[in-house]
Amino acid sequence: MKNFVYNGQPSRVVFGAGSLQYLGREIEALGANKALVLSTPEQRASAEMIADLLGSRAAGVFDRAVMHVPIETAREAREIARKLGADCAVAIGGGSTTGLGKAIALDSGLPILAIPTTYAGSEMTPIYGITEAGIKKTGKDARVLPRTVIYDPELSLSLPxxxxxxxxxxxxxxxxxxxxxxxxxxxxxxxxxxxxxxxxxxxxxxxxxxxxxxxxxxxxxxxxxxxxxxxxxxxxxxxxxxxxxxxxxxxxxxxxxxxxxxxxxxxxxxxxxxxxxxxxxxxxxxxxxxxxxxxxxxxxxxxxxxxxxxxxxxxxxxxxxxxxxxxxxxxxxxxxxxxxxxxxxxxxxxxx
Ligand code: NAD
CATH class of the missing domain: 1.20.1090.10 (Dehydroquinate synthase-like - alpha domain)
Known part of the structure; x- marks a missing residue:
């Protein structure tokens, strides 16, 4: 066997059909009280469903995630998170939405709870990308790795x-x-x-x-x-x-x-x-x-x-x-x- 270095990355995974029911428990485990829910415009209804589930723990919904995380969108979402006093972000969607969550975490250190609905895998990586003036810059930062990931296959049924x-x-x-x-x-x-x-x-x-x-x-x-x-x-x-x-x-x-x-x-x-x-x-x-x-x-x-x-x-x-x-x-x-x-x-x- 060749020599190797292995880095364990600290993230908690809750997996299984129906596991969205544990959202409240998982937000509590993060020590958070006010979650900003993120989605693309297409998945606004899912974001609202999450906000309803969170009840008084929802700070609001930001539904303008788009592919490749434009810096303007990241700034807007960071500002809204600050104004609402959010102490965590819940990203429901694919790599674009998780990417927006990462851009917020990079700036503020807010913990991210990701609920992936595609198979892109961004929720398991400390890699972020932000696009400024047409150029996408990527980097690695441990702060952007979502702390908790809820994988609920029921939420992927709607993926065409x-x-x-x-x-x-x-x-x-x-x-x-x-x-x-x-x-x-x-x-x-x-x-x-x-x-x-x-x-x-x-x-x-x-x-x-x-x-x-x-x-x-x-x-x-x-x-x-x-x-x-x-x-x-x-x-x-x-x-x-x-x-x-x-x-x-x-x-x-x-x-x-x-x-x-x-x-x-x-x-x-x-x-x-x-x-x-x-x-x-x-x-x-x-x-x-x-x-x-x-x-x-x-x-x-x-x-x-x-x-x-x-x-x-x-x-x-x-x-x-x-x-x-x-x-x-x-x-x-x-x-x-x-x-x-x-x-x-x-x-x-x-x-x-
Ligand atoms: P996406 O997040 O852009 O989603 C594509 C479309 O599908 C969106 O409109 C979204 O709302 C919709 N969608 C997602 N899940 C759905 C569902 N269950 N039902 C109905 N509609 C659904 O696409 P993606 O391929 O997941 O992510 C691509 C982006 O993620 C790229 O920008 C890529 O660079 C990034 N990415 C980053 C990493 C990383 O480690 N940083 C890893 C993988 C991908």
Missing amino acids: VGMSITSGINAIAHAAEGLYAVDGNPIMDLMAKEGMAALGRALPAIKKVANDMTARSDALYGAWLCGTVLGNVGMALHHKLCHTLGGSFNLPHAETHTIVLPHALAYNAAAAPEAMLAIAGALNAKSAAQAVFGLAKDNGAPVALRDIGMKESDLDKACDIAMQNQYPNPRPLERAAIRQLLQDAFEGARPG
Whole structure:
């Protein structure tokens, strides 16, 4: 076994169908009395339901979370939290809402209780992102890690099937890259394999029956494990490419992950054979790249960047950005091969 460093991250997880009923108990355990409830405009009704559940412990609802946390929104939410005298924030939603909670915590140290309704995994990481003047800056700070996470699969039933598939593959991407991370460790490897296997089972079942509670529970369990991997070890080529494509070309987050992952795995396959075996094994297939491609295609997710708004004329620029700032990756970054990877992802080619 190789040497490793393992950092336990302090967060409390309450998991299971119906576990939203413990919200009051969990707020009390945080020592909080006045929660500002956060959501996107689309999930306003869920935020109001949370505020009702909290009763006198609700300070108010802020429903303007959007993708990539614009600094203006973060400032507005921080100001409202201060004015209302909030002593914690409850974020109900996906990565965008959790991200807003993190931006508040970064500034104020307010504890965050997250109630995830997608599989993005942000609730398990100390990573934050804030966008200022069109540039998204990311950083790591222990203060932004939600203190408590309530995973209630009943709340994920409303996630449309298409988004469930892409969000689930977004989670698989964290686990896949965790398996070849330079700072990987055996605990994260276990979580990555278990998380991918749970999602690999769950996504086709959700595609068949959207409100299959066993599948919804498996998917959220997988999302928890994969998010934990994201929060503990460094990501590589795949996440860098998706960050570039999302940030510079405004492509949707989960779909971009879904399309790029098979190609990033094919690129790294020969340089990380053990990780590839583990990914293929977890997904019950012979090849890691083909397993992920099949999971997307067979369940109706997009497989080509051209179908989600990427322009072919921007592929050279995307490649240039991806080649800037070298970072650890199993296979060195080779310009011609990365450009080909982007072309394949653009066209939706089946990985070799
Ligand atoms: P999202 O949070 O933007 O949600 C997408 C849409 O789905 C929103 O309109 C949301 O309200 C809606 N939605 C969410 N759950 C729903 C449900 N159960 N039913 C109906 N509608 C629902 O999408 P996301 O993919 O979860 O998050 C993407 C963002 O999170 C990106 O900005 C990404 O960079 C960030 N992220 C950050 C980390 C991190 O560690 N910091 C990790 C993963 C993602």
